[in-house]
Amino acid sequence: MSFTTRATLLERLGQGDEVAWADLCRLYTPLIRLRAGDRGLRDAEKDDVIQEVLLTLFRGNKTFRYDRCKGRFRDYLKKIVDCRAFDILRKRRPDEKNWDTLEREGALLSSTDHARMEAAWDQAWQEHILGEALRGVRPEVSETTYQAFEMVMIDAADPQLVADTLGISVASVYMAKHRVLSRVRSLVRSLENDL
Amino acid sequence: MKCLNEYQLELLETDKAGVRGYLWRRHLDVCRDCRDKAAEIRENLTLAAAVKNARHHLGAGRERATTSGD
Numbered sequence: 562m563s564f565t566t567r568a569t570l571l572e573r574l575g576q577g578d579e580v581a582w583a584d585l586c587r588l589y590t591p592l593i594r595l596r597a598g599d600r601g602l603r604d605a606e607k608d609d610v611i612q613e614v615l616l617t618l619f620r621g622n623k624t625f626r627y628d629r630c631k632g633r634f635r636d637y638l639k640k641i642v643d644c645r646a647f648d649i650l651r652k653r654r655p656d657e658k659n660w661d662t663l664e665r666e667g668a669l670l671s672s673t674d675h676a677r678m679e680a681a682w683d684q685a686w687q688e689h690i691l692g693e694a695l696r697g698v699r700p701e702v703s704e705t706t707y708q709a710f711e712m713v714m715i716d717a718a719d720p721q722l723v724a725d726t727l728g729i730s731v732a733s734v735y736m737a738k739h740r741v742l743s744r745v746r747s748l749v750r751s752l753e754n755d756l
Numbered sequence: 757m758k759c760l761n762e763y764q765l766e767l768l769e770t771d772k773a774g775v776r777g778y779l780w781r782r783h784l785d786v787c788r789d790c791r792d793k794a795a796e797i798r799e800n801l802t803l804a805a806a807v808k809n810a811r812h813h814l815g816a817g818r819e820r821a822t823t824s825g826d
Contacts, residue, residue, distance in 0.1 A: 746800065
């Protein structure tokens with residue numbers, strides 16, 4: 562997938578682009594699942610929320626129309642997930658609705674939990690952005706450059722070993738690493754602005 | 757002296773240059789291009805820390821991408 566902004570993705574969704582739908586599922590399913598879990602939903606319920614949230618995004622639902630001027634996409638997405646999760650919790654049988662049951666099933670309910678949930682969401686979002694930026698930068702650099710970066714940064718391999726493996730100098734390994742990092746930084750910035 | 761490369765600048769930034777760093781630092785003091793590049797390396801290293809923290813997640817993503825033929 563080429564590097565696209567979320568705004569572009571949402572526009573493409575609005576035009577019924579099927580590739581955009583696949584991208585949407587790939588990008589946001591893990592984030593929605595995480596948030597739904599923190600709201601105390603069971604696995605089957607999480608799947609329902611994922612489907613409903615993705616459909617909401619796909620349809621550009623009037624209730625949840627994303628307006629960039631009104632806030633970041635990450636907050637918009639969080640709001641939809643929370644609303645759908647609460648809908649499901651409301652529909653549970655009365656004996657399943659009490660706090661003990663919810664807490665036992667992993668819902669984060671206290672104020673400390675709330676801070677933890679927000680921190681988990683922020684961290685997941687940062688990782689999501691980082692992953693997207695890396696996907697975006699990959700086609701922009703040579704295969705060797707990206708491999709060197711990946712071996713050093715993701716696999717935590719020793720630079721000398723990477724240099725020997727790829728048949729390049731250690732200086733080239735560092736150059737590759739920083740070339741990718743510089744580009745990733747720029748993409749992360751633009752994604753953060755976009756989201 | 758030639759301008760410093762990423763390897764030298766990273767060693768300087770992370771205090772791992774040892775005695776070699778003495779000459780490199782002197783060059784850095786007089787070369788604006790290298791100072792700019794050093795600032796960039798510094799920012800990259802901050803990002804590198806975030807990448808390291810997310811390594812597990814990013815590695816898993818790479819495996820998924822590989823297995824799905826993406």
